[in-house]
Amino acid sequence: xxxxxxxxxxxxxxxxxxxxxxxxxxxxxxxxxxxxxxxxxxxxxxxxxxxxxxxxxxxxxxxxxxxxxxxxxxxxxxxxxxxxxxxxxxxxxxxxxxxxxxxxxxxxxxxxxxxxxxxxxxxxxxxxxxxxxxxxxxxxxxxxxxxxxxxxxxxxxxxxxxxxxxxxxxxxxxxxxxxxxxxxxxxxxxxxxxxxxxxxxxxxxxxxxxxxxxxxxxxxxxxxxxxxxxxxxxxxxxxxxxxxxxxxxxxxxxxxxxxxxxxxxxxxxxxxxxxxxxxxxxxxxxxxxxxxxxxxxxxxxxxxxxxxxxxxxxxxxxxxxxxxxxxx
Numbered sequence: 001x002x003x004x005x006x007x008x009x010x011x012x013x014x015x016x017x018x019x020x021x022x023x024x025x026x027x028x029x030x031x032x033x034x035x036x037x038x039x040x041x042x043x044x045x046x047x048x049x050x051x052x053x054x055x056x057x058x059x060x061x062x063x064x065x066x067x068x069x070x071x072x073x074x075x076x077x078x079x080x081x082x083x084x085x086x087x088x089x090x091x092x093x094x095x096x097x098x099x100x101x102x103x104x105x106x107x108x109x110x111x112x113x114x115x116x117x118x119x120x121x122x123x124x125x126x127x128x129x130x131x132x133x134x135x136x137x138x139x140x141x142x143x144x145x146x147x148x149x150x151x152x153x154x155x156x157x158x159x160x161x162x163x164x165x166x167x168x169x170x171x172x173x174x175x176x177x178x179x180x181x182x183x184x185x186x187x188x189x190x191x192x193x194x195x196x197x198x199x200x201x202x203x204x205x206x207x208x209x210x211x212x213x214x215x216x217x218x219x220x221x222x223x224x225x226x227x228x229x230x231x232x233x234x235x236x237x238x239x240x241x242x243x244x245x246x247x248x249x250x251x252x253x254x255x256x257x258x259x260x261x262x263x264x265x266x267x268x269x270x271x272x273x274x275x276x277x278x279x280x281x282x283x284x285x286x287x288x289x290x291x292x293x294x295x296x297x298x299x300x301x302x303x304x305x306x307x308x309x310x311x312x313x314x315x316x317x318x319x320x321x322x323x324x325x326x327x328x
Contacts, residue, residue: 014042014052014200015305017308018200020133021059033096035105037101053090059090060151062092063080068097078142078143078144081132082144093153097156097161134146154171157174157175157178166191167195171200172206187288191203206289207238208290210227211270211295212227212296213315214307223300228264230242236251273313294308
């Protein structure tokens, strides 16, 4: 959300960023689902995606993700079937297994405990996929939905969704930006368990990574400070809006907190275009990912836009060549 706390301003900035990343040649633009977090304005992915699709023309738009325990599968199928009907070939439906919020809020969303546990997820996912495909004829037809399926992805930060994505033959997106120690093991599980399907004939993996790019390493490190402090406060149960880089630099970090943030930064991408290109190239080499999804959390929207510009203009070309060489 914008530093002012104004949700409308934050959503306008998101729209501007979607337009700019499309101009820069990025392939996808995803939005998340968060609830009961006053500093984050992304609580209704389908609504926001409809707005973004109406304000762009070619970039793929998706959820990163819809947290399936919060919703009835039929509702998700109808919402994303509508999006796909309106914008065919441009919609991604990334599905998450966790509620992504506290249990009280999750219950307020779902209005029942049924379906909220992780054990229910495979069945609910199967129901969702069947609404799109019509594989199990019954009294309910998702309209729009049946025959208008977006590209479905499974999202994860551990091995469960990785294995399930492999068994179902779905593309898989891993949250390296907050679970970097699990990235390679999860991708190995995904590839080992992969079964060809009507959606994919070979594994297809995306890795989501924090990326902050500026003209110099020092500038990028400075800009990345607020995101680190925000993550620290979130993990300690005290979520707050982003502070300024000056406030982040002045925060009295304990030694433990400094070590925690240093570990979190490991494997991410922060620096000049040359540094970021090297870091992202190393991540591609280690993971064998087919795509990288960049997430950039900085205080000023101009710095955020500039980061995506620098990566597109000065770093991405080498990454594309590396990916093409690896796949050939």
